[in-house]
Amino acid sequence: MIEFRNITKTFNAVTVIEGLNLIVERGEFCVLIGPSGSGKSTILRMINRLIEHSAGEIRFAGEPIRSFAPEVLRRRIGYAIQSVGLFPHWTVEANIATVPRLLGWDAARIEARIAELMALLGLDAARFRTAYPHQLSGGQQQRVGVARALAADPDVLLMDEPFGALDPITRDSLQAEMRRIHAETGKTIVFVTHDMDEALRLASRVVILDKGRIVQSATPRELLHAPANDFVREFLGKDDYGLKLLSVETAGAHMRREDSGAVAEAVREQDSLRLALSHMVALKTDRLGVEDSTGRRVGLLLLADIVT
Numbered sequence: 261m262i263e264f265r266n267i268t269k270t271f272n273a274v275t276v277i278e279g280l281n282l283i284v285e286r287g288e289f290c291v292l293i294g295p296s297g298s299g300k301s302t303i304l305r306m307i308n309r310l311i312e313h314s315a316g317e318i319r320f321a322g323e324p325i326r327s328f329a330p331e332v333l334r335r336r337i338g339y340a341i342q343s344v345g346l347f348p349h350w351t352v353e354a355n356i357a358t359v360p361r362l363l364g365w366d367a368a369r370i371e372a373r374i375a376e377l378m379a380l381l382g383l384d385a386a387r388f389r390t391a392y393p394h395q396l397s398g399g400q401q402q403r404v405g406v407a408r409a410l411a412a413d414p415d416v417l418l419m420d421e422p423f424g425a426l427d428p429i430t431r432d433s434l435q436a437e438m439r440r441i442h443a444e445t446g447k448t449i450v451f452v453t454h455d456m457d458e459a460l461r462l463a464s465r466v467v468i469l470d471k472g473r474i475v476q477s478a479t480p481r482e483l484l485h486a487p488a489n490d491f492v493r494e495f496l497g498k499d500d501y502g503l504k505l506l507s508v509e510t511a512g513a514h515m516r517r518e519d520s521g522a523v524a525e526a527v528r529e530q531d532s533l534r535l536a537l538s539h540m541v542a543l544k545t546d547r548l549g550v551e552d553s554t555g556r557r558v559g560l561l562l563l564a565d566i567v568t
């Protein structure tokens with residue numbers, strides 16, 4: 261879907277990206293992570309030509325990105341950023357409709373799309389449709405920002421620390437929304453973050469950057485089980501490394517297919533072992549039931565199965 265071939269970027273003779281090769285496949289949730297100044301945002305912005313690369317070639321949908329006019333590229337590539345960038349004097353619906361309007365969609369199609377996206381992002385249309393950005397909380401604004409980025413059904417969604425400024429609870433719920441949206445829409449997503457837990461939770465692939473170079477590109481599990489070097493190990497953190505390992509394992513994969521009817525509390529199959537462990541500690545129990553997405557009990561999870 262997106263391919264970087266030997267990409268270099270220099271700003272005023274200073275090289276910030278050097279010899280970058282990266283392929284983001286269709287449907288991937290690719291998370292770029294690295295220290296401040298490692299080049300994450302620059303890489304993201306080169307994809308939609310907000311920043312032009314200096315050497316090498318970037319391809320999008322099989323064509324060099326320079327063969328697309330920037331505005332054509334930006335209609336096919338949604339972009340959501342931390343500061344949201346909503347138009348302050350436009351209502352929520354007008355903000356969401358920005359690109360469909362530019363594309364000349366008819367009013368009925370735009371209406372339907374606004375309703376669909378507000379539902380997808382968990383925004384109450386009756387309450388927020390005609391509200392202005394300043395009347396919304398940070399989390400609600402961020403949801404509108406994501407809805408706007410998805411409005412014209414782009415092939416790719418670029419997200420630059422979209423949840424960086426949010427409180428942990430709102431952040432958590434938006435991460436869960438992004439996982440669901442990715443699963444439901446199959447969009448190709450390139451996402452920048454500083455937060456390793458966020459990366460492990462969302463990514464199908466994590467790309468770790470340092471000083472404009474890729475240090476490791478791997479699935480969350482590969483990364484945790486085989487960090488490429490000390491830099492990656494350091495980045496994964498020492499104190500909660502075990503918890504990170506649990507965060508990429510699901511309750512469903514570790515449960516026993518046994519009747520858990522006698523156990524009061526349960527987690528869902530897709531919940532992480534980290535969450536299950538947290539519940540066990542809070543509830544002072546060594547066992548939890550496991551439910552499928554319809555709430556039906558499908559198994560039993562024991563503390564012993566988490567730590568072995």
Ligand SMILES: Nc1ncnc2c1ncn2[C@@H]1O[C@H](COP(=O)(O)OP(=O)(O)OP(=O)(O)O)[C@@H](O)[C@H]1O
Pocket residue numbers: 271272276294295296297298299300301302303454
């Ligand atoms: N317009 C610019 N002019 C000059 N240098 C720039 C410009 N934009 C970025 N840089 C430099 O390029 C390097 C990479 O910046 P970039 O914003 O891509 O890093 P980042 O990994 O996204 O950082 P952060 O996590 O702090 O947002 C930095 O050293 C930065 O100072």
